[in-house]
Amino acid sequence: MRWKITGLYIGSLLILSLLLLSIFVFTIWFSVITGVNVPETERSRFPEQFTLEFEKFIMDDNGMPMVKKEGEEKLKKNNAWLQILNKDGTEIANWGKPDEVNGHYTPSELIFNYKYSNNGNTIFVSRKNADNKEWSYIIGFPENRVSKYTVLFSPESLRYRDLITPLVIILLTTIIIGYLFGKKLSRPVLDIINGITKLAKGHYHINYQTKGLYKNVYYSLNTLANTLYYNQRERRRLENMQEEWIANLSHDLKTPLSSIKGYGEMLLDKKNISNSKEVVEYANIIMSKSLYIESLIEDLKLTYQLKNNMLPLNKKNINLVELLRTTIIAILNTPLYTEREIHFDVKTENIPFYGDEKYLTRAFNNLIFNALTHNYNTTEIWVSVNQTFYNTKITIKDNGKGIPAEDLDKLFERYYRGTNTNRNNAGTGLGMAIAKQIITSHEGTISVESWLNKGTCISIIFTNKINL
Template sequence: MSYQHTPPARFTNSLYWKIFYIFLFLLSLLSFAYVYMTVISARRYFEASHQRLNRNVAAHIARFSSPFLHDTLSKAQAEKVFFNAMVMNPSIEVYLLNPEGKVLSYYAPEKKLHLSAVSLVPIHAFITAVGNDYILGDDPRNRDKQKIFSAASIEKGEKLVGYIYVVLAGEAYDTTMKTLLNRHILGLATQIMAITLAATLLIGLYAFRLITRNLKAVISTVEKFHKGDLQSRIKIVSRDEFALLASTFNQMADTLAGNLKVLKTAEALRRELIANVSHDLRTPIAAIQGYAETIMMKSKSLTNADRERYTGIILQSSEKLRKLVEELFELSKLEASESKPHMEVFNVAELMGEVFVQYRILAQPKHLSVSYTSLQAAILVCADIGMIERVMQNLIDNAIKYTPEKGSISIQVDVIGTQVHISVTNTGPGIPSGQIPHLFSRYATSTPDKSPPSGMGLGLVIVKRILDLHSFPISVENTASGETRFTFRMPVYQP
């Protein structure tokens, strides 16, 4: 699957500017909220202080004026009271209420009165708190808005005859307050907001650049890695989330580079496999084809001895071909991920003895001396018996292959501590020390020439793969006497 390379983000689409725009929006929203709350708070402060300072206005009017004469309202006396109060404080509006809150008299044009009665609840609360609390009451001239006020009860003896209700923030007060708020409070708040907004934006831009600088380094390194620079890594200079991202990328890059190296090695081995398989298959196939054609072309002139000799060569080449194909098939199964050993307990000394009997006969054509030694008759291990038998067969077969005529092969099973040591030792030229580390690689052989023997050295590769599946170690050494010894170890079974 291929992925199209994404072009770099444009100026307005980069993460830096997206964060900036979001920050600008939130900061502007907070600034407007701040200005709004400042104006509201300032207005409430002025109203509360104004109400506190003028809390006794209604009480003074009620004390020094008598608009009620013999429980009846004196219109002239009431108007005189309202006029005197408005002269002293033009911002107030004075109303005379009956005990139920109905407006009996006021000093204002008739058309401006929108409420004929006001609620007594805030009036009672004001009188109870003696004007110390911030309380809003109805405005007879504006049914949709409540205002600060001063109130006092009028009593004749013990009888309540009405209330003096003074709206402290009248229309004149509203007009003046609105002008002052727009000129001073709102202007000052706007200036403070602008200065704060500008300073915060500049600081925010610098802070965002510092934050996104690490991100740009990450993006730059990732782009280099994408373009093929597999050694490119992110330099970790902090301990924040970007450092965690950088560390994770570096680990991923190391893993990918390692996997790529493994893949390149596998590809090289695959090509080597094709070359070696072609070489090894070509020899027996050419022999079979050549001698078969010879028998067909010279069938009448061949003697029986020649015919038998040619037929034997064909059979021998066919056997080599069969063995090669079986080894390749076995190795492919072992290298498959689903290939897992079936563990069971068995007597490894007995198994080694059976394999020894089989191969002692195969060693006779080269007049080899094969011996087997085990100090214990029963040594129990837990492994895949079929796979371990294959390991033993391949090691002995390899020893027979490289032992010169009239040489010797010794097989030994020892128990050292909790480990079973199984060794196969053969006489011969030994293995060059430079080839031992690569002995279990594909097609590695112990011969110094470049032409691999039949089987291409796959026997030892199969041995290593089986033991790796069991996690059993194997070692190779040249002894002081010039012999070659293969030894693998298995843990003794502990029931």
């Protein structure tokens, strides 16, 4: 993979170099070689062609040269000057000639000045024939505008290898530089590709140093690996919990069904029934187990609806104090808990709240029952509710056994524990999860703190909606 990336880089660099070289050669060829082939209307922009064609603006006026008005304008436009010489090389007329320019030339001086710039001027020479008279004329341009450079070479000594050698040197230099840079640039790209390949195979233990040109990519790759690793662990944990919950649920359904089946068979066998009292006893047991299964199914349905926001809530204005008081009284009126102590502490008798009375009662009922069921009979429970300008807080506290620290995070998870039908008044094992989902559906939060052999405190907070 490294060589493939480096090769692609070198290939791209070679193509780019050849393209630039081709553009350069074409530009030189077009500007210099084809300069003589420009349209007639554009030739005046070439100084040498301009000089050759300027003779049409020179005319004979009684034996003396004169320049047409149009010619003077072209000289002015091109910032050029004109000098006309006789056969002896002496000046007989000029237009715009600088003071430092000579007025007489010998043949050698004329050739020298034509080949090399002199006094900051570049000159071009041509001639004019008029009425059997021959004049030489010089047109000069400022050296900073027009310059001439002579290139000397021998066509006989020019060989193909003289052209190929520089090209080979350029190509080799390009390859070497391309290899070095390609190798340096391909290393992080290869690391990124390898990292993505590892992630695709489920190997999330990668950690790249976030430095260099690709530091943001490395950072994103590390973040993605950590996220995928966390999601993988969470998925496996939930799968294990779900498998455990299904196993416990199967057991909890199988236990009452076994009782129903057994007592049903006994009722069918008249030999096992001595009197009507036993019939009633067996029927009550069958009814009790049936009600438990029905309750379990209803709880499963409810937690599914709450999880997927499919449960329509009948929200209205209610009094939280009255709702909690009614819930506590109903629990204490249950025969199993008539001797238990639940303290209710409020500072005001009316705390308005907008919610579903039925499901809020269900949530508080589950939380208080959980504190009663999983503690000693001597355990006391304190329920309090307070409202401030910003929120409403409900606290359910007990002085019971407490919850181990490793179990606190799992307290409200549906898949954490199964039910236990061998206990009196055993629930479905979904009560705490349902309570949290109901609180959350009312835009509230629930948290728990616990200390072993000291007790547990559950806090519920609803943010008050303030109309501005």
